Amino acid sequence: MMLPDHKTKIVCTIGPSSSSEEVLRGLILKGMDIARLNFSHGELCHHRELVHRIRKISSEMGKIIAILVDLPGPKIRVGELVKEPLLLQQGETVVLTSSTELADESFIPIDYPKLTESVFPGSLIYINDGFLQLECLEVSGKNVKCKVIVGGELTSHKGVNLPGAGVFLEPVTEKDLLMIDFALDEGLDCFSISFIESADDVKKVREYAASKGKQVFLVAKIEREQAVQNIDGILLEADAIMIARGDLGVEIPIEDVPIVQKKIIHKANLLSIPVITATQMLESMTSNIRPTRAEATDVANAIVDGTDAVMLSAETAIGKYPQDTVEIMAKIAKQTEKWRSKSKTGIYQMKKAMSKMNLQIDDIIALQINEALQQLPIKYVLVPTASGETCRRVSRFRPDSWIIGLSRYPNTCNSLAFQYGVYPIFVEGTVTDWEHTAFEKLKEYGIYAPGELVIITQGQTAGHGKKGGTNLLKFIRLE
CATH class of the missing domain: 3.20.20.60 (Phosphoenolpyruvate-binding domains)
Structure with missing residues (x-):
């Protein structure tokens, strides 16, 4: 591959x-x-x-x-319209309602029982990511009378936003x-x-x-x-x-x-x-x-x-x-x-920002790896990992080299799928020699290149999916 x-x-x-x-x-x-x-x-x-x-x-x-x-x-949505699509014309008046019993097909049901507690005259109501915009004119019972500011076609189940309003829903x-x-x-x-x-x-x-x-x-x-x-x-x-x-x-x-x-x-x-x-x-x-x-x-x-x-x-x-x-x-x-x-701008900005942080050992290792990547033609950074933390710390410098995250934990491999420049590889079973295992995996995946220089990180072992702490890096020329 x-x-x-x-x-x-x-x-x-x-x-x-x-x-x-x-x-x-x-x-x-x-x-x-x-x-x-x-x-x-x-x-x-x-x-x-x-x-x-x-x-x-x-x-x-x-x-x-x-x-x-x-x-x-807790997404607030338009309910089931009696007739759709419903065309809202700019300047016209429409009625939103939290009632489950619609007076006629012109009423727009809203699946939010506390609608009338969240809006007041002058409130803006956005529908369908703001493509439709209404202004509240009057609140009465379970109904909200609105003026259409920006019109268009409305269909059932579109999202409703009440910017600046108190929304009485649990996230x-x-x-x-x-x-x-x-x-x-x-x-x-x-x-x-x-x-x-x-x-x-x-x-x-x-x-x-x-x-x-x-x-x-x-x-x-x-x-x-x-x-x-x-x-x-x-x-x-x-x-x-x-x-x-x-x-x-x-x-x-x-x-x-x-x-x-x-x-x-x-x-x-x-x-x-x-x-x-x-x-x-x-x-x-x-x-x-x-x-x-x-x-x-x-x-x-x-x-x-x-x-x-x-x-x-x-x-x-x-x-x-x-x-x-x-x-x-x-x-x-x-x-x-x-x-x-x-351009190298991202690397310089990251190093400058990190200089103001309280750095940990893992951060120093990541900085050293980044320095090596700037100076040497390194093919891969090989990272045996329980938590994925070292992969993430190296990744923030956005290196040109791939970071190969090797883990015995499927949940760690899944999490590394979200990380820039990290290629996760699942390693099944117990591992006694991570260096040997890493090279075997490179061969299995068809990405082992004799003569290439790689870095492998090492650290103490932690429990399932927990941070262990990286405290060593090693340069190896593949044979």
Whole structure:
């Protein structure tokens, strides 16, 4: 096999367009690293079939594909319209209602019982990621009379945002917990948590999984203003971050989104926490064979910012060209990484930022590895790991060389699928000599190159999936 020609990870949302075995194989060949299952849609029995299918194909192809369960969270949505699509005309008056009994087909049902407690005259209400905008005129009983500011077609189940309003919903719902139970029973351990507001929301899921005797990898989705305000605490609790720009772009002023994205990515990079940049990255490819220039630039800018992964949503879930979309994403990543490597700006910025940190031994080792990579033609950095921590610390410098993460723990391998420039390899059974095992794995994967220089890290052994601490690195010329 050949290692990918790009190191940015690609997340693909799996849906009707991509659920067949043939298309899934194509997505993996083109560059998919993570398969996202959106539990807001579809039946659990269908998700079970997809899990089994993805595992079967990834095993046959010899590549670790992490499966990310995206929990629905407390998303406020339009209910079932009596007649759809409903055309909202700019300037007209419409009525939103939390009542389950509609007076007539012109009423718009909202699946949120406390709608009238969250809005007041003058409140703005955004529907479908802000493509439809309403202004509250009057609140009465269970009804909210609104003026249409930006109109268009409305269909059932579109998302509703109430920016600046108090929303009386728990970020982690009972439905989420039931879905976690299902996923854990299927052996899944990667979850993204929607609409979180603080670190406590992440902790709730972690503690719930722990009560079931499970360790989980948790991705905190940043899509509410409160989450942006509490980002430092969230970063200390979460295993990864997703910048979900769809809802975020209506929860905060849209002109603030690019800078918020940059700040969050930088904070996460410093802490070696993987970041996924999501929403509308190549949206036009849902129906077109090529993206817009602006979309290609958006993907490239996220990579320059330091994102570990880029995500495709509708593009691969319901789009006409799922495989072509992944191929384009990979090509953009390859060219952007090539430019960043020549400019060296990311390395200098990271070293400067780290000089102000309280560094640990693992950080010093990572710095030494980075220095060696700048001076010597090193093919791979081989990292035997229990937790994946050393891989993540080396990765934040965005090296040109692949970091090969070797682990006996499947959950660690899954987590490393999210990390820029890390290729995870599962090692079965007990290992007495990691150096020998690493070389054998390189041969097994067909990437052993005699005469090439490699680095291998070593450290004390820790328990299952726990940090052990790297305190040694070794240079070896492959024979």
